[in-house]
Amino acid sequence: MIVLEDLTKDFGRKRAVDGLSVAIEAGKVTGFLGPNGAGKTTTMRMLLGLDTPDSGAALINGKPYAALHTPLRTVGAVVDSRIGHPGQRAASHLLGLARSNSIPASRVGTVLEEVGLVEAGHQRIGTFSLGMRQRLGIAGALLGDPQVLIFDEPVNGLDADGVVWIRELMRAKAAAGATVFVSSHLMSEMQSTADHLVVIGRGRLIADDSIDNVIAESALNSITVATPDAALLAEALSWAGCPVTLTDSGTLRVTGASLEDVGGIAHGLGLRINELSLRKASLEQAYAELTSSSLEYVPSENERTAS
Numbered sequence: 001m002i003v004l005e006d007l008t009k010d011f012g013r014k015r016a017v018d019g020l021s022v023a024i025e026a027g028k029v030t031g032f033l034g035p036n037g038a039g040k041t042t043t044m045r046m047l048l049g050l051d052t053p054d055s056g057a058a059l060i061n062g063k064p065y066a067a068l069h070t071p072l073r074t075v076g077a078v079v080d081s082r083i084g085h086p087g088q089r090a091a092s093h094l095l096g097l098a099r100s101n102s103i104p105a106s107r108v109g110t111v112l113e114e115v116g117l118v119e120a121g122h123q124r125i126g127t128f129s130l131g132m133r134q135r136l137g138i139a140g141a142l143l144g145d146p147q148v149l150i151f152d153e154p155v156n157g158l159d160a161d162g163v164v165w166i167r168e169l170m171r172a173k174a175a176a177g178a179t180v181f182v183s184s185h186l187m188s189e190m191q192s193t194a195d196h197l198v199v200i201g202r203g204r205l206i207a208d209d210s211i212d213n214v215i216a217e218s219a220l221n222s223i224t225v226a227t228p229d230a231a232l233l234a235e236a237l238s239w240a241g242c243p244v245t246l247t248d249s250g251t252l253r254v255t256g257a258s259l260e261d262v263g264g265i266a267h268g269l270g271l272r273i274n275e276l277s278l279r280k281a282s283l284e285q286a287y288a289e290l291t292s293s294s295l296e297y298v299p300s301e302n303e304r305t306a307s
């Protein structure tokens, strides 16, 4: 389990992480999301003892990283694709890591196989593609068979097969009881990988909830109602405080209400209903709504139209 307690970090006058408190549970993949500069990497670096908190604590299984006896047996992480020395061979890099953490040398072959790098084990790291370096980083993270995994943007540089592979790896590790904490910018990827989300903006917690709840809370969820008595139902819904619009096709679009609310009001009026359906927001929409007020960098109109 990972626990952040009022975690705070400043770089000069810039507050990168601001009083962040959250518990990341075992047995789940928890997605760590936030706009550019929100403080995700800094948080992960503090968890791994690579940056020191100014106040608060970042704990893995109840301890700061520096207090872990053989860290690679407790936590495996990929926060940087610069791994090992370019002149070193992949297998000897892993062997060095294993030795320094009292991990049996036999694990090197096991993890190289797990990440699909058996053939490349004798190659020098400097000859590796970005995708191969990502896989080697993940091999290092898995070496001590840890119960906590921390990945910062792990799909960067991976091809389509690699993306599916890492998704299945994270799901399998969580299903086996591991705590998997992963940052990503790809909402579609998070939607198919994560169970739970921690969203931050400007270093502060914005949401700590299941993906289903994050989407359910979105103001962009809407209900479509088709009825011959649209005007009457629209008036009743407005009275009940539900924002309602009449669409070009003559149906009503209702927000801020559940299917039960809308069905109940229509039933109370004895109206005939031809369609009553819920249109859920995507995770991307719900996320954009949550983080719109904490963007550090807003693209100009020209950049938006160019992309």
Ligand SMILES: Nc1ncnc2c1ncn2[C@@H]1O[C@H](COP(=O)(O)OP(=O)(O)OP(=O)(O)O)[C@@H](O)[C@H]1O
Binding pocket: 011, 014, 015, 016, 034, 035, 036, 037, 038, 039, 040, 041, 042, 043
């Ligand atoms: N070593 C550093 N020195 C000075 N400022 C830093 C340093 N590391 C991070 N920052 C600043 O702290 C803030 C948080 O950065 P961080 O990299 O943690 O965000 P992030 O959420 O990981 O962003 P991204 O999604 O763009 O990778 C940013 O404003 C960044 O410029």
